[in-house]
Amino acid sequence: MAEISSMHIECIIDKDDFNAAGEASSKVKKSLNMLGIPPKTIKRIAVAMYEAEINAFIHGGGGKAVADIYPDRVEVLISDEGKGIADLDLAMQEGYSTAPEEVRMLGFGAGMGLPNIKRNSDELDIDSAPGKGTRVKMKFKLS
Amino acid sequence: MKLSEAAAALPVKVLTGDCVRDPEISTVYTCDLLSRVMSMSEKDCIWITVLTHLNVVAVAQLADIACIVIPEDIPVPESTIEKAKEEQISIFSTSLPTYELCWRLHDLMSGTEA
C-alpha cells in the first residue's frame, strides 16, 4: 500500500495571475509552521519551492504545484508544459537568465533561482527538454 | 532594537498601521533582485527595495523578513499593503533615498545616533 502523506497541497499556477504565483509555497510554509518545524528548515523549503513556482510562471507559461508533507520529509513537484530547458547545466549556473525585460522590471532574472533550489533542497531532480515542459522534483528532510 | 522603535526614530510612515509583529531587528538588507534577497537576507531583517508589487510581500513572508521599506516616496499599491497586513509584515514608506536611509539605520542600530 502506498504511504499516505500527512498533508497534501495542490495549486494551479495560472499563467495570467502574477499575484497568485507563489501561493503553494506560502501554504506549505504555513502548514509546516503549524507542525512546529524549525524556522530554518521551513525557510529552505519555502524558498526552493517559491523559486520553482515562479520559474513555472515566468518561463513555463504556468503549470501545477504539488506538495506532500510526511512526518519525516516534504516532497514537492512543480510542473509546466512550457518551452522547456535546452541546456540544464547552463541554466543551473548562477547568473544565467533568459528572463524577458518586463519581468526583470519586477525584480526577477538574477539567474539565482535554480542555484537557490539546488542549495536549499536535499534531493533535486529536474526533467526538462525543449517542447516537453519542465518537472522540478524536490525532497526535503524534516529533522 | 525593536521594529517599532526604529519606526519611531526614523522619518518613515508606517503604511501597515501598528507593527503587528514587532521583533528585534536582526539587520538591514537592500536589493531589488528577488532571488538574491531570498538567498541572502536574514530572518527578522529590514529590507529596503524600490519594488512594490504583491510578490514582494510573498518574498518577505517566505524569507521571514520583518519589514519592507520603500524609499523615495515611491507609491505603494493598496493591495500590497493589505497583503502585508495579512502576513503580519510591516511596510514603511520614506522620502529618503536608500543611501541616506541606510546611513540613518546604521547610526540608529549601532547606537551612534546623536
Ligand SMILES: Nc1ncnc2c1ncn2[C@@H]1O[C@H](COP(=O)(O)OP(=O)(O)OP(=O)(O)O)[C@@H](O)[C@H]1O
Ligand atoms: N520552468 C522552466 N521552463 C523553461 N525554462 C526555465 C524554467 N526554469 C528555468 N528555466 C531557464 O533557466 C534559466 C535560469 O533559471 P533561474 O531560476 O536560475 O533564473 P531566472 O528565473 O532567470 O532568474 P531568477 O530566478 O534569479 O529571478 C531561466 O532564465 C530560463 O531560461
Ligand SMILES: [Mg+2]
Ligand atoms: Mg527563476
